[in-house]
Amino acid sequence: MRDKRMSLDDVVGELRSGMTIGIGGWGSRRKPLALVRAILRSDITDLTVVTYGGPDLGLLCSAGKVRKAYYGFVSLDSPPFYDPWFAKARTAGEIVVREMDEGMVKCGLEAAAARLPFLPIRAGLGSDVPNFWEGELKTVASPYGDETLIAMPALNLDAALVHLNLGDKHGNAAYTGIDPYFDDLYCLAAERRYLSVERVVETEELVKSVPPQALLLNRMLVDGVVEAPGGAHFTLAADDYGRDEKFQKHYVESAKTPEAWQQFVDTYLAVSEDEYQAAVRRFAEEEQ
Amino acid sequence: MTITRAEVCAVACAEIFAGAGEIMASPMSPLTTLGARLAKLTTEPDLLLSDGEARFFAETPALGRSAPIEGWIPFRKVFEVVASGRRHVVMGANQIDRYGNQNLSAFGALQQPTRQMFGVRGAPGNTVNHATSYFVPKHSTRVFVEKVDIVSGVGYDKVDPANPAYRFHHLHRVVSNLGVFDFEGPDHTLRARSLHPGVTADEVAENTSFDIAGLAEAPESRLPTDEELRLIREVLDPKSVRDREVPQ
Numbered sequence: 136m137r138d139k140r141m142s143l144d145d146v147v148g149e150l151r152s153g154m155t156i157g158i159g160g161w162g163s164r165r166k167p168l169a170l171v172r173a174i175l176r177s178d179i180t181d182l183t184v185v186t187y188g189g190p191d192l193g194l195l196c197s198a199g200k201v202r203k204a205y206y207g208f209v210s211l212d213s214p215p216f217y218d219p220w221f222a223k224a225r226t227a228g229e230i231v232v233r234e235m236d237e238g239m240v241k242c243g244l245e246a247a248a249a250r251l252p253f254l255p256i257r258a259g260l261g262s263d264v265p266n267f268w269e270g271e272l273k274t275v276a277s278p279y280g281d282e283t284l285i286a287m288p289a290l291n292l293d294a295a296l297v298h299l300n301l302g303d304k305h306g307n308a309a310y311t312g313i314d315p316y317f318d319d320l321y322c323l324a325a326e327r328r329y330l331s332v333e334r335v336v337e338t339e340e341l342v343k344s345v346p347p348q349a350l351l352l353n354r355m356l357v358d359g360v361v362e363a364p365g366g367a368h369f370t371l372a373a374d375d376y377g378r379d380e381k382f383q384k385h386y387v388e389s390a391k392t393p394e395a396w397q398q399f400v401d402t403y404l405a406v407s408e409d410e411y412q413a414a415v416r417r418f419a420e421e422e423q
Numbered sequence: 424m425t426i427t428r429a430e431v432c433a434v435a436c437a438e439i440f441a442g443a444g445e446i447m448a449s450p451m452s453p454l455t456t457l458g459a460r461l462a463k464l465t466t467e468p469d470l471l472l473s474d475g476e477a478r479f480f481a482e483t484p485a486l487g488r489s490a491p492i493e494g495w496i497p498f499r500k501v502f503e504v505v506a507s508g509r510r511h512v513v514m515g516a517n518q519i520d521r522y523g524n525q526n527l528s529a530f531g532a533l534q535q536p537t538r539q540m541f542g543v544r545g546a547p548g549n550t551v552n553h554a555t556s557y558f559v560p561k562h563s564t565r566v567f568v569e570k571v572d573i574v575s576g577v578g579y580d581k582v583d584p585a586n587p588a589y590r591f592h593h594l595h596r597v598v599s600n601l602g603v604f605d606f607e608g609p610d611h612t613l614r615a616r617s618l619h620p621g622v623t624a625d626e627v628a629e630n631t632s633f634d635i636a637g638l639a640e641a642p643e644s645r646l647p648t649d650e651e652l653r654l655i656r657e658v659l660d661p662k663s664v665r666d667r668e669v670p671q
Binding site (some may be wrong): 161188206207208209210216217221222225226228231232234235236239256257258259261262263264266267280281283284313314315316317 | 541543
C-alpha cells in the first residue's frame with residue numbers, strides 16, 4: 136500500500152491559485168491550521184474557500200488570499216466571537232460571499248460526495264440566503280407534490296484540508312474527541328484530499344487506539360498525510376489539547392493595528408511550522 | 424429576598440417550552456439555558472438538553488456544570504434533528520422586526536457590511552423547520568427595528584402560503600428584559616403577552632421602533648413560584664449568572 140506521507144510544504148506544492156478549497160473542522164475547533172499556515176507562507180492566492188469558518192478563514196483573509204467564500208458562519212467560538220480579519224475583508228468588500236445556512240453546507244458537501252448536481256433542502260427559504268448567492272442558488276419543485284425547495288448545488292472541491300488526531304501513513308485516520316465535525320464529507324467532496332494528524336502510527340496501533348466508529352477516514356479518501364503535532368493550534372483538537380484561548384485572544388488583539396499585526400506575522404507566520412510551535416511555547420511560558 | 428427581573432425572565436424562558444414534549448430544547452444563552460433546565464425540572468421532564476457541544480444530559484445540571492449523559496449529538500446530528508422538526512431553539516437577535524424577521528449575520532449591505540457578526544448560522548434552517556423563539560436581554564429600538572438589515576431568521580411576511588415547504592415555520596415567543604411577546608397581532612405581527620413587574624407600556628413603546636399589538640392591555644408577567652425560585656437560586660444558578668445577562 137502507498138506511503139502517502141508528505142510535508143506541509145509538499146501539500147502546498149500541489150495546490151494552485153484559484154482553487155476551490157474546503158477546510159475541515161468547525162469554528163475554532165480542530166482546524167487544519169498548520170496547513171493554513173503553510174498556504175500563508177506560499178504565493179498561492181485567489182482562493183475560493185468552503186468552510187464552517189473560524190480563524191482558518193481569518194488567517195487566509197489576513198494575507199489577502201481569499202477571493203470568494205462559502206460558509207455557514209464564521210466564529211472564534213469564544214469572546215470576542217467575531218473573527219477580526221474576516222470582518223475586515225467583509226467591511227472592505229474584498230471578498231465575494233455565498234453565505235448560507237449551516238445545514239446547507241452539509242447538504243452541498245453531501246451532494247458533491249454523491250456526485251449529484253444538487254440536493255433539495257428546506258433551509259434557506261424565505262431568508263436572505265438566496266440574495267447572498269446573487270442568482271447562483273435556485274429552487275426545485277417536487278414532482279410528487281406542491282413543495283418548492285432550495286436546490287442546494289454540490290460544493291465540489293478541488294482540494295480538502297482536514298486535521299485529525301491519529302492516522303497511519305496510508306490515510307486511515309481517526310478523531311479522538313467528541314465530534315467528527317464534517318471532515319469525511321470534505322474529503323468525499325474533493326478531488327485532492329490532504330490530511331494532517333497529531334501522530335502517524337502503524338495501522339495496527341491506530342485501530343487498537345480507537346473504537347471502529349471513530350475511524351472517520353479510509354485510504355480511498357486521502358491523497359496525502361502530514362504528521363503535524365499541534366497542527367490544529369490555536370483551535371482545539373480534543374482529546375489531544377483544548378483551544379489556546381490566550382493565544383486566540385492574542386491573535387485578535389494583534390489584528391487591531393498594522394504594527395501589532397506585523398509583529399504577529401514576524402513571530403508566528405513568516406516562519407516554519409517548527410518555529411511557530413516554538414514561538415507558541417514561549418508565548419505560553421511568558422503568559423504563566 | 425425580592426424577586427429579580429432575571430428571575431422573572433427565567434420563568435418566562437421556561438414557559439417557552441410549555442407543552443413541548445419530547446423534543447430537543449436548544450437555548451443559546453445562559454438565561455435561556457436556565458429557563459430550559461427549569462422547564463425540565465418542573466413541567467417538561469421529557470425535554471432533551473445538550474451540553475451545547477455534543478452530549479445529551481441524562482440529568483439537569485447547574486449552569487456551567489456537567490452531568491451524566493444519555494446520548495450523543497454531534498453537530499451533524501443536530502442538522503438531522505433540525506430537519507426532523509423535533510426541536511425548539513431560542514436564539515438571540517441583533518435585530519428583530521414586527522413580523523419576526525431576525526438578523527444575527529451582519530449590519531449593512533450583503534456583500535459589503537458595515538459591521539460583521541456571525542453570518543446567518545443555523546437561523547434560516549431553524550426558523551423554516553421547527554419552533555423558534557427569541558431572547559433579547561436589552562430591549563431597545565436598536566434591536567426591535569422597522570426593518571432588519573439581513574434576514575437570517577425568517578419572519579411571517581416571508582412565508583409563501585402557496586408553498587407547503589413553509590408549513591413548519593412557527594415563531595413562538597420573544598422574551599425580553601421588559602416582557603413576553605408572540606406574533607399573534609394582526610397579520611402575525613408582534614403582540615405583547617405580558618410585561619414584567621415594574622415595566623410600563625410606555626417604556627416598551629419607547630424602546631421599540633414599531634407599534635406592538637395589545638401593549639396597553641398586557642397583564643403583568645407571572646412571578647416565579649416558591650419551587651421555581653428554589654430551583655433557580657439553589658439548584659440551577661447559585662452563582663447568579665443570570666444577573667449578568669439581565670441586570671436588575
